[in-house]
Amino acid sequence: MAESYRVAAIPPYTELGEGPHWDIARQSLYYVSLTDALIYRWDYREGKVYSASIDGIRFATFIVPVKGRSDCFVIGDTIRLLVIRWDGKASKATIVRELACLGPDHVDNRFNDGKVDPWGRLYVGSMLNESAGNPFEKATGALWRYCDRTGQMVEQDRNMYISNGLAWNRATNKFYFVDSGANHIKEYDIDLDGNLINPRIWYDFKPDGADPGYFGDGMTIDSEGNLYVACFNGYKVVKISPEKKILAEYKVPAKQVTSASFGGPKLDDLFVTTAAKNLTGPQEEPAGAVFKISGIGAKGLAMNEVVLKD
Numbered sequence: 001m002a003e004s005y006r007v008a009a010i011p012p013y014t015e016l017g018e019g020p021h022w023d024i025a026r027q028s029l030y031y032v033s034l035t036d037a038l039i040y041r042w043d044y045r046e047g048k049v050y051s052a053s054i055d056g057i058r059f060a061t062f063i064v065p066v067k068g069r070s071d072c073f074v075i076g077d078t079i080r081l082l083v084i085r086w087d088g089k090a091s092k093a094t095i096v097r098e099l100a101c102l103g104p105d106h107v108d109n110r111f112n113d114g115k116v117d118p119w120g121r122l123y124v125g126s127m128l129n130e131s132a133g134n135p136f137e138k139a140t141g142a143l144w145r146y147c148d149r150t151g152q153m154v155e156q157d158r159n160m161y162i163s164n165g166l167a168w169n170r171a172t173n174k175f176y177f178v179d180s181g182a183n184h185i186k187e188y189d190i191d192l193d194g195n196l197i198n199p200r201i202w203y204d205f206k207p208d209g210a211d212p213g214y215f216g217d218g219m220t221i222d223s224e225g226n227l228y229v230a231c232f233n234g235y236k237v238v239k240i241s242p243e244k245k246i247l248a249e250y251k252v253p254a255k256q257v258t259s260a261s262f263g264g265p266k267l268d269d270l271f272v273t274t275a276a277k278n279l280t281g282p283q284e285e286p287a288g289a290v291f292k293i294s295g296i297g298a299k300g301l302a303m304n305e306v307v308l309k310d
Contacts, residue, residue: 005295007252010042012049013288017273018218019062019113020290022263022303025070028088029263029271031290032060032075039063039075041088042290044264052086052093062114064122067305074099074306076111076124081146081153083308099308100146100153108132109140113218113259115166117175120307121194122146123156125163125177135162136181143177145194148309156196157186165219165259167227169242176202176227178216185216185227185240203227203244218259218273222298228270230257237272237293252291262300269294 014033021030029042037060041050054060054075061076071085073093079102086093102109106126114124127141128134135141141160144153161181168175168190175188175196187202205212214234219227225242228250237260239248254274263271269292276288 004297005250005293007250008292008294009253009286010049010290010292012051013276013286014038014040014273014290015288016258016275016277017288017290018258018275020218020259020261020263020271020273021062021064021115022261022267022271022300023065024302026088027265029261029290030063030065030073031271031273032063033288034059034061035277037077039073039084039086039093043088050089052091054084054093054095056095057082059110061111062124064114064116065305067120067307072096074114074122074308076114078110078129079103079106079126081111081114081122081124100151102126102144102153112141112163113166116304116306117168117190117194118170118304119194120304121148122306123166123196125160125166127160127162127181139181141179143196145196146306148307154195157188157199164217165229167219167221169221169225171225172242176219176221178219178229180215180217180232183212183215185219185229203240217257220259220261220270220300222262222300224298226298228260230259230272232256232258232275237270239298248296250293250296252286252293254287254289254291256287261303262298264292264294267300267302268296268298270296270298270300 057077066072081099083096110129165178185203188196214231217230219229256275
């Protein structure tokens with residue numbers, strides 16, 4: 001049960017940790033520090049974290065491996081999707097090419113969370129860039145699918161405040177998406193081309209209009225269809241059943257909880273990223289660490305690599 005879980009911190013302490021991705025082949029957790037544009041790899045066997053910077057980028061909003069290319073990844077940088085090369089150990093990664101760009105109509109926006117579906121397709125959300133205003137007040141963001149056949153970004157939904165968690169339930173052909181500004185989770189159907197259709201609000205963190213004191217952020221899904229949603233400003237991850245019931249809360253000693261993914265050799269550890277950005281007063285040292293939560297009695301699904309044409 002939830003009461004028996006164990007929490008261990010994995011330093012270093014990032015400014016804005018995000019986008020955890022467990023790579024089965026490498027037995028490694030990849031993640032980013034978004035605002036200072038760093039990428040990380042925690043090697044499970046070594047118990048060691050490697051990090052790298054990338055010249056020529058402003059942000060690193062997510063990182064996902066490219067299928068069939070062991071040293072290539074896709075990251076989000078402002079309104080660009082980039083393919084980068086990194087051996088997982090060097091202190092520098094390099095840009096290989098620009099995959100796509102949102103273009104001049106979106107110069108005030110930036111990408112945020114991104115993830116790959118079970119069929120190898122990349123989806124990424126956008127939001128108002130903080131330098132252009134308050135993203136909690138302006139719903140200029142959208143949800144996008146990258147089409148590898150055309151090299152174009154295909155809009156899936158719009159009028160988003162702060163795009164965040166993405167999760168697929170392949171058994172039911174449903175997709176789930178968090179808008180942190182609206183503080184709800186939407187559910188979509190998926191058509192044969194990967195387009196997300198029939199959107200509806202699936203779970204509202206403020207059903208009576210009252211602010212719960214936190215907002216939903218990144219999320220993942222387990223093998224039984226339960227969603228695990230990071231609660232920014234809430235010191236926790238909540239487990240929500242397919243019947244929309246909160247089954248458990250997993251506490252971590254950091255206020256700004258940003259995302260979660262399953263990993264470990266048996267996919268039964270929950271890795272949770274956190275942030276230290278904009279905290280005031282005495283800093284708790286674990287703020288910004290990754291936390292490994294063990295003993296939760298659940299198993300995740302393998303995360304997916306993005307399929308790109310040569």
